[in-house]
Every structure is written in C-alpha cells, then in structure tokens.
Amino acid sequence: xxxxxxxxxxxxxxxxxxxxxxxxxxxxxxxxxxxxxxxxxxxxxxxxxxxxxxxxxxxxxxxxxxxxxxxxxxxxxxxxxxxxxxxxxxxxxxxxxxxxxxxxxxxxxxxxxxxxxxxxxxxxxxxxxxxxxxxxxxxxxxxxxxxxxxxxxxxxxxxxxxxxxxxxxxxxxxxxxxxxxxxxxxxxxxxxxxxxxxxxxxxxxxxxxxxxxxxxxxxxxxxxxxxxxxxxxxxxxxxxxxxxxxxxxxxxxxxxxxxxxxxxxxxxxxxxxxxxxxxxxxxxxxxxxxxxxxxxxxxxxxxxxxxxx
Amino acid sequence: xxxxxxxxxxxxxxxxxxxxxxxxxxxxxxxxxxxxxxxxxxxxxxxxxxxxxxxxxxxxxxxxxxxxxxxxxxxxxxxxxxxxxxxxxxxxxxxxxxxxxxxxxxxxxxxxxxxxxxxxxxxxxxxxxxxxxxxxxxxxxxxxxxxxxxxxxxxxxxxxxxxxxxxxxxxxxxxxxxxxxxxxxxxxxxxxxxxxxxxxxxxxxxxxxxxxxxxxxxxxxx
Numbered sequence: 018x019x020x021x022x023x024x025x026x027x028x029x030x031x032x033x034x035x036x037x038x039x040x041x042x043x044x045x046x047x048x049x050x051x052x053x054x055x056x057x058x059x060x061x062x063x064x065x066x067x068x069x070x071x072x073x074x075x076x077x078x079x080x081x082x083x084x085x086x087x088x089x090x091x092x093x094x095x096x097x098x099x100x101x102x103x104x105x106x107x108x109x110x111x112x113x114x115x116x117x118x119x120x121x122x123x124x125x126x127x128x129x130x131x132x133x134x135x136x137x138x139x140x141x142x143x144x145x146x147x148x149x150x151x152x153x154x155x156x157x158x159x160x161x162x163x164x165x166x167x168x169x170x171x172x173x174x175x176x177x178x179x180x181x182x183x184x185x186x187x188x189x190x191x192x193x194x195x196x197x198x199x200x201x202x203x204x205x206x207x208x209x210x211x212x213x214x215x216x217x218x219x220x221x222x223x224x225x226x227x228x229x230x231x232x233x234x235x236x237x238x239x240x241x242x243x244x245x246x247x248x249x250x251x252x253x254x255x256x257x258x259x260x261x262x263x264x265x266x267x268x269x270x271x272x273x274x275x276x277x278x279x280x281x282x283x284x285x286x287x288x289x290x291x292x293x294x295x296x297x298x299x300x301x302x303x304x305x306x307x308x309x310x311x312x313x314x315x316x317x318x319x320x321x322x323x324x325x326x
Numbered sequence: 327x328x329x330x331x332x333x334x335x336x337x338x339x340x341x342x343x344x345x346x347x348x349x350x351x352x353x354x355x356x357x358x359x360x361x362x363x364x365x366x367x368x369x370x371x372x373x374x375x376x377x378x379x380x381x382x383x384x385x386x387x388x389x390x391x392x393x394x395x396x397x398x399x400x401x402x403x404x405x406x407x408x409x410x411x412x413x414x415x416x417x418x419x420x421x422x423x424x425x426x427x428x429x430x431x432x433x434x435x436x437x438x439x440x441x442x443x444x445x446x447x448x449x450x451x452x453x454x455x456x457x458x459x460x461x462x463x464x465x466x467x468x469x470x471x472x473x474x475x476x477x478x479x480x481x482x483x484x485x486x487x488x489x490x491x492x493x494x495x496x497x498x499x500x501x502x503x504x505x506x507x508x509x510x511x512x513x514x515x516x517x518x519x520x521x522x523x524x525x526x527x528x529x530x531x532x533x534x535x536x537x538x539x540x541x542x543x544x545x546x547x548x
Contacts, residue, residue, distance in 0.1 A: 048347070049363050050364070051347070096421045098421075100363075101361070103420065113418055125422070127346050127427055128384075131377045131378050147431060148381075149427075149430065152430070152454060163469075202349045203374070204376060204377050257365050264361070317370075
C-alpha cells in the first residue's frame with residue numbers, strides 16, 4: 018500500500034534498549050517542571066546504563082535519582098535539585114564525595130542552555146547572548162566563550178551548539194508515526210527535539226493520524242524526526258502533564274526526606290524503581306487514591322481552530 | 327510568584343508576569359504555586375510557549391524587574407547559588423536556573439533572602455548571578471547592558487539599596503529590628519543610610535492577599 022507509514026510504537030523497555038546505550042547524551046526534562054520523563058529515566062536505571070551525559074535545564078528530581086543510581090558521568094544543566102525543596106542530595110553526594118561515582122558538571126543558565134539547543138536546531142555552531150557576562154560560569158564551562166561582536170563591538174557570549182544523542186520527550190498525544198501534539202509551557206522542547214540525533218516520544222495517548230493532522234500548529238514534533246513512540250500513561254508522575262494529571266507535591270517532599278541519607282535513598286530506589294518492572298506496576302504501587310486525587314477534576318478545553326478552506 | 331500576585335492585587339494591577347519556562351500571565355493565580363510549572367499557572371495564561379520567547383523579551387530589555395532568591399549575596403549584590411560553604415566544607419548547590427539570565431538582563435533585580443551572616447557575606451565564593459561585581463563600572467566593563475543591575479536586597483531584617491559606587495547600604499530596617507542587630511548579622515561592615523527609614527508595615531489588605539494565596543505558609547514561613 019503506498020503512503021502507509023510504518024508504526025514506531027514499541028515498549029519503553031524496547032525503546033531504551035534500542036536507542037539509549039551507555040555513554041549516550043540524553044535530553045530530559047525539556048519542559049522544566051512539567052512533563053519530566055520519569056518512567057524513561059527509571060527504565061534507564063533498571064537497564065543499568067552507565068556513563069550517561071544528562072542534558073536539561075532543571076530536570077527536577079529525575080537527574081538526582083539517575084545520579085544516585087550510578088548512571089551518570091556528566092550533567093549539562095542550569096539547575097540540579099528538587100524544585101519543591103531545593104537541594105538534591107544524590108547530586109551533592111556525587112559532586113562533593115564521588116558517591117556512587119564522581120560526576121562532571123557543566124553549568125549553564127536556563128537561557129544559555131536554550132541557546133545551545135537553539136543553535137543546534139538552527140544548524141549553526143553557536144549563538145550570541147549577553148546572558149552570563151560577568152558570571153563565574155564562564156570560568157568552568159568551555160561552551161560559553163566571550164567574543165566581540167563583529168558588527169558593533171559589544172562583548173557577547175558565544176554559546177556553542179549542543180546536539181544530544183537522544184531526546185526523550187513526553188507529549189500529550191501522538192500518532193504511531195511520532196507526529197506529536199504537546200501544549201503548555203514548552204521550555205526547550207521544540208529546539209530540543211530538533212537538536213537531538215534521535216527522539217523518543219513518550220505519549221499519554223496514542224491517537225489516529227487524523228486527530229494530529231486536524232491541528233498542525235500543535236504538532237510541535239514532526240514524526241519524521243522521531244525514532245520511537247512509547248505509549249506510557251502517567252509516564253511523567255510525579256511531574257504534571259497539563260490536561261492529564263497534576264503535580265504530586267507530596268512525592269517531591271517525601272523524596273527530599275528519603276534521599277537525605279545514602280541508605281535511605283538506596284531503599285527508595287529499590288522500592289520505587291528497581292523492584293517495579295513497569296509503569297503499570299508503579300501506578301499500582303502508587304495506589305488508586307493517590308492516582309485519583311491527581312487526575313484532572315475540571316477539564317478546560319480550548320476553542321477549536323478552523324482549518325477549513 | 328507571591329510578589330507578582332501581591333503587586334497585581336495592590337499597587338500594580340496592570341503588571342504582567344513572565345516565567346522562564348514559557349508562561350506569560352496578566353492575571354495572577356489565586357492559589358498557591360509550588361513551582362512555576364504547576365498546572366494552575368498554565369490555566370488561562372496570557373501566553374504559553376518556549377523559553378526563548380520569554381527570555382528574548384528579557385534580553386531586549388523589556389522586563390522591568392526580576393525577582394531572585396539566593397543562598398549568598400555579597401556587598402556588591404553578587405549572588406551565589408552554585409557553591410556554598412557549611413562548617414568549612416564546600417557544598418554543591420543546585421546552580422543558576424534562570425537566575426543568572428535575570429540578573430544580567432532585566433532592567434533591575436530584587437533579591438530576597440533570610441538575613442544571617444552565612445548568607446550576607448563580604449565576597450561570594452562563586453558569582454553565579456552578577457550584581458555589581460567589584461563595584462564601580464564593573465558591570466559595564468563586563469559588557470552587561472547599561473540598563474541592568476541590582477536594585478534592592480530585601481532580607482528578613484531590612485532593605486539594602488545600592489550607592490553610586492555599586493556597594494550595598496542599609497536603606498531601611500524592619501519594625502522592631504535594631505541597626506546593631508542588622509550589622510552583627512551582616513558579613514561585612516555594612517554602610518547605613520544617612521536618613522535610615524523604618525520599613526512600613528504591611529497593610530491589612532496586603533497581609534490578607536498573602537494569607538489568601540499562601541494559607542499554609544509554604545513561602546512565608548518564619
């Protein structure tokens with residue numbers, strides 16, 4: 018049949034096994050506090066990945082967990098911690114005491130990380146900005162370099178383009194080819210998907226291609242850039258997905274307490290990641306009450322846009 | 327987030343809030359936000375887009391004031407959120423997030439933090455977000471926009487402003503706090519304004535807005 022496109026729909030286990038080997042650089046948490054791919058990160062931990070380079074603006078507690086699990090050699094981020102309570106204890110242990118292993122940190126600001134991905138998405142080697150002038154970040158991050166503007170003598174920072182090997186992108190809905198609708202605050206998602214060599218889409222819902230095609234302005238990741246599509250409802254918990262579920266604030270606070278000591282973190286990891294074979298099992302463990310409380314209680318549909326002619 | 331909501335509902339009803347995750351709001355959220363990405367902050371937002379579409383407005387100079395928190399601030403208003411020091415040990419903090427961008431690019435910045443000598447230090451160990459650097463014309467020498475720079479440091483004891491030389495001075499003290507207390511809790515010999523003011527107490531109206539938005543004192547714990 019001409020014109021039929023092959024489905025890219027595979028399981029999370031298979032997507033991680035095929036597309037994210039040890040040593041990869043992986044963009045996660047592109048939408049900042051929304052839509053963080055926790056289920057993908059947990060699968061990376063379970064499959065025992067090592068020497069990953071994590072890329073993302075703030076990442077919230079996902080990067081902390083992956084660092085604590087020993088998956089990470091390097092972090093390229095603007096902020097690593099717990100957005101509810103500040104410090105990330107696993108990040109601190111790794112940087113300060115090399116527990117479980119030493120990691121390299123390449124410190125960005127939110128805007129300079131966005132510019133690095135934007136440059137890669139544009140296909141240029143760098144982009145200029147005034148952000149980070151005068152900051153000590155310039156002393157440690159070689160991807161931020163001062164130069165003089167050739168057109169007006171201003172001092173600027175050249176932000177080097179950053180091409181992650183893989184972007185793991187949670188979206189609200191996608192078709193099986195990977196054409197994806199996402200909405201809400203987008204952070205660095207659009208540039209991140211275009212800058213990365215491969216994209217894994219993690220969709221709350223799989224919908225027919227006609228649904229996606231009905232609103233092309235909302236198709237922020239075109240399917241031809243996508244290597245794999247994973248159908249994983251609640252894949253971002255405890256982070257929120259607008260229109261699907263809220264942020265589990267208590268989970269972040271509990272993690273803060275349960276990761277303070279190394280042995281407590283190891284118990285947390287066993288309980289929430291290593292002993293949990295799939296996201297469905299994770300949801301069972303979370304319990305119906307907690308899941309029910311996080312569901313959207315009042316839907317707020319946007320007005321349809323007319324693409325007729 | 328609380329400051330924006332309070333300003334909107336008191337002296338600045340036409341203010342617009344910009345959030346670096348890609349949200350712009352003309353109306354403040356009526357409920358408590360733990361993070362700027364909480365779903366209520368997207369509901370009926372003025373704009374939802376990507377980070378660059380918000381940060382580009384900041385870089386153009388179209389944002390009047392940026393609010394920042396910090397682990398450490400020094401006499402020139404430089405902020406450190408990267409490397410702290412606790413009992414002589416280096417402590418890795420979360421990092422810049424968008425703070426450095428805001429400190430570099432907004433027309434003026436206001437830093438908010440608890441007043442203690444571990445936080446108000448003579449020189450920060452690491453400049454995450456530049457204030458006035460070493461004072462004088464330092465910001466311009468770095469190439470930072472002329473319009474930009476620190477405007478105030480609001481602490482739990484008073485309000486610090488900046489002199490022409492770029493150094494912070496005590497401009498007002500909160501009711502019930504003595505100047506000696508402030509000086510003893512500041513990590514450098516803090517200059518005091520010739521006409522030192524007492525910070526006006528919040529009005530009943532202001533307090534009721536704050537208490538309505540933050541009933542559990544998540545952001546306003548003492």
